[in-house]
Amino acid sequence: MGVKMVFRKEHPAFANRWRRNALVGGILGLFVALVFGITIVKLSGGHMMEAFDHAIRPSLLENSR
DSSP: OOOOOOOOOOHHHHHHHHHHHHHHHHHHHHHHHHHHHHHHHHTTTGGGGOSSSOHHHHGGGGGGO
Protein backbone atom coordinates (compact mmCIF):
# COMPACT_ATOMS: atom_id res chain seq x y z
CA MET A 1 0.00 0.00 0.00
CA GLY A 2 2.77 2.41 -0.91
CA VAL A 3 2.38 5.61 -2.83
CA LYS A 4 2.97 5.23 -6.55
CA MET A 5 4.86 7.92 -8.39
CA VAL A 6 3.66 8.53 -11.87
CA PHE A 7 6.24 9.79 -14.32
CA ARG A 8 4.61 11.71 -17.13
CA LYS A 9 6.25 13.00 -20.25
CA GLU A 10 6.85 16.73 -20.04
CA HIS A 11 4.70 18.93 -22.21
CA PRO A 12 6.62 20.58 -25.13
CA ALA A 13 5.61 24.02 -23.88
CA PHE A 14 7.84 23.54 -20.83
CA ALA A 15 10.84 22.75 -23.00
CA ASN A 16 10.12 25.80 -25.16
CA ARG A 17 9.82 27.98 -22.07
CA TRP A 18 13.13 26.65 -20.73
CA ARG A 19 14.87 27.41 -24.05
CA ARG A 20 13.38 30.89 -24.14
CA ASN A 21 14.43 31.57 -20.54
CA ALA A 22 17.93 30.30 -21.28
CA LEU A 23 18.13 32.62 -24.30
CA VAL A 24 16.99 35.64 -22.28
CA GLY A 25 19.47 34.73 -19.53
CA GLY A 26 22.27 34.44 -22.08
CA ILE A 27 21.42 37.82 -23.60
CA LEU A 28 21.33 39.43 -20.15
CA GLY A 29 24.68 37.82 -19.31
CA LEU A 30 26.20 39.19 -22.53
CA PHE A 31 24.85 42.63 -21.73
CA VAL A 32 26.37 42.53 -18.24
CA ALA A 33 29.69 41.37 -19.74
CA LEU A 34 29.56 44.22 -22.27
CA VAL A 35 28.92 46.85 -19.60
CA PHE A 36 31.66 45.36 -17.41
CA GLY A 37 34.11 45.34 -20.33
CA ILE A 38 33.35 48.94 -21.26
CA THR A 39 33.78 49.96 -17.62
CA ILE A 40 37.16 48.24 -17.39
CA VAL A 41 38.35 49.84 -20.64
CA LYS A 42 37.24 53.29 -19.55
CA LEU A 43 38.82 52.92 -16.09
CA SER A 44 42.10 51.53 -17.41
CA GLY A 45 43.13 55.06 -18.43
CA GLY A 46 42.42 56.44 -14.96
CA HIS A 47 45.31 58.87 -14.96
CA MET A 48 43.54 60.91 -17.65
CA MET A 49 40.13 60.76 -16.00
CA GLU A 50 38.81 63.91 -14.37
CA ALA A 51 35.57 63.93 -12.45
CA PHE A 52 32.96 66.66 -12.59
CA ASP A 53 33.44 68.06 -9.11
CA HIS A 54 32.99 71.81 -9.73
CA ALA A 55 36.71 72.39 -9.67
CA ILE A 56 39.00 73.95 -12.24
CA ARG A 57 40.36 71.26 -14.53
CA PRO A 58 43.93 71.96 -15.62
CA SER A 59 43.48 70.13 -18.92
CA LEU A 60 40.86 72.70 -19.99
CA LEU A 61 43.07 75.70 -19.32
CA GLU A 62 44.68 77.21 -22.42
CA ASN A 63 48.15 77.50 -20.86
CA SER A 64 48.29 73.95 -19.53
CA ARG A 65 49.99 72.52 -22.61
